Amino acid sequence: MSSHLFDDAADAEPAHSPAITPENSPAQDVLASEKILVPLTEPQDGVPLVINTPAGLERAAAALAGGCGPAAVDAERASGFRYGQRAFLVQIRREGAGTWLIDPEPFPDLKIIDEALAGVEWILHAASQDLPCLAEQGMWPDRLFDTELAARLAGLPRVGLAAVIESQLGFTLAKEHSAADWSTRPLPEPWLRYAALDVEVLAELRAKLGDLLEQQGKMEIAAQEFEHVRTSPLAEPKADPWRRTSGLHQIRDRRQLAVVRQLWYEREDLAQRRDVAPGRLIPDAAIVAAAKALPATVPELLGIKGFYGRAAQKEAPRWLRCIAEGQRSTDLPVPQVPTNAPPPPRTWAEKDPAAAARLLTARPRIAQRADALNMPVENLLTPDYLRRIAWKPPVEITPENITRELTQLGARPWQIAQVSAILTVAFLDPEPLPAKATAESTPRISPSEESPTG
Numbered sequence: 001m002s003s004h005l006f007d008d009a010a011d012a013e014p015a016h017s018p019a020i021t022p023e024n025s026p027a028q029d030v031l032a033s034e035k036i037l038v039p040l041t042e043p044q045d046g047v048p049l050v051i052n053t054p055a056g057l058e059r060a061a062a063a064l065a066g067g068c069g070p071a072a073v074d075a076e077r078a079s080g081f082r083y084g085q086r087a088f089l090v091q092i093r094r095e096g097a098g099t100w101l102i103d104p105e106p107f108p109d110l111k112i113i114d115e116a117l118a119g120v121e122w123i124l125h126a127a128s129q130d131l132p133c134l135a136e137q138g139m140w141p142d143r144l145f146d147t148e149l150a151a152r153l154a155g156l157p158r159v160g161l162a163a164v165i166e167s168q169l170g171f172t173l174a175k176e177h178s179a180a181d182w183s184t185r186p187l188p189e190p191w192l193r194y195a196a197l198d199v200e201v202l203a204e205l206r207a208k209l210g211d212l213l214e215q216q217g218k219m220e221i222a223a224q225e226f227e228h229v230r231t232s233p234l235a236e237p238k239a240d241p242w243r244r245t246s247g248l249h250q251i252r253d254r255r256q257l258a259v260v261r262q263l264w265y266e267r268e269d270l271a272q273r274r275d276v277a278p279g280r281l282i283p284d285a286a287i288v289a290a291a292k293a294l295p296a297t298v299p300e301l302l303g304i305k306g307f308y309g310r311a312a313q314k315e316a317p318r319w320l321r322c323i324a325e326g327q328r329s330t331d332l333p334v335p336q337v338p339t340n341a342p343p344p345p346r347t348w349a350e351k352d353p354a355a356a357a358r359l360l361t362a363r364p365r366i367a368q369r370a371d372a373l374n375m376p377v378e379n380l381l382t383p384d385y386l387r388r389i390a391w392k393p394p395v396e397i398t399p400e401n402i403t404r405e406l407t408q409l410g411a412r413p414w415q416i417a418q419v420s421a422i423l424t425v426a427f428l429d430p431e432p433l434p435a436k437a438t439a440e441s442t443p444r445i446s447p448s449e450e451s452p453t454g
Contacts (some may be wrong), residue, residue: 067097072202259326
């Protein structure tokens, strides 16, 4: 890529021009009559320069501070390529300031940008995905509007950025570079165009979704949800992160678990030192397979799926050492660690039929209320909260005690107002379980409920 795309020139500040929308675009009449979508293929100010010098960062901060209205913010990571989830490109657009593409790598942090946007509302799509890597750069919003969350609350059927832009603004937005290796330097010009377009119409989308939420009487609901996302603490490191190894459930033998643990930590250390995604060294499936097979020689190890290529041959002694150390370990991990979480709902009918009846009664009623509100049930009440309170309800079931429990779990006031009476009635008078309660008749959880968003 030619060097003109980088911030080496004094005239790096983007040009300012009004946003183009379907209403004022040349395709307005056709769009209105035939619903033809307008491809969004070129940033209105052209492809911005990449800011990678202190002087350029100061210019970006000054321009953004002098802008008006909310700031559209996005970040690109190199998931699957580099270690961790740090940002390799930060995109910001604000009315009167234009679009800025900032390479965080040359800078200790981006606090100067955070200060420039003090008090300004940030618009992000699926904010919980980008806030952690922005926080690593010293950036955190004082106010937030999450367009993905707004789309959910408004009951839109598809909430991906491209889909929401298409349904609400009439533009099509290509997403072909979303999984690219954003640590690549220099960044190719098509990638930069893609990155700029990701924030091009976020302000217009925010306005459209805001109007939609107002029409549905959900702006206060949205405000509480945005503030919850903004103020939620970042996730703490897990006590036993190796237990996240995919396929670990296949192993019950404690000595084999010790091998998984040894291999996982060795891979993590090596990946961090080399700044590469751990799975690019050896995949989780290879760790599990090695723990089950317990190879003792290099040929045996390289015969296991996942240990292939020159890199695997070079590091084979390292992995064999880990396998041997795991087998010699005297600190053998238990298959399952104690937790305060309820057991899987499929087991409730046997473990606690009363709890199973409470959940079986409450879930469809909560779903019915969510349908009436035209939003996903997991946004009305986090499934984990429902499972916890159904498994262990207050000793005295009253609306006040249900409210107290939900508050302690983290439910927002609007959620409590919608579901506390439903839960009270369901828990006081649960429907009986089927005569022969089985795993099939016990409440199940959907994939979206397995990983609640909070």
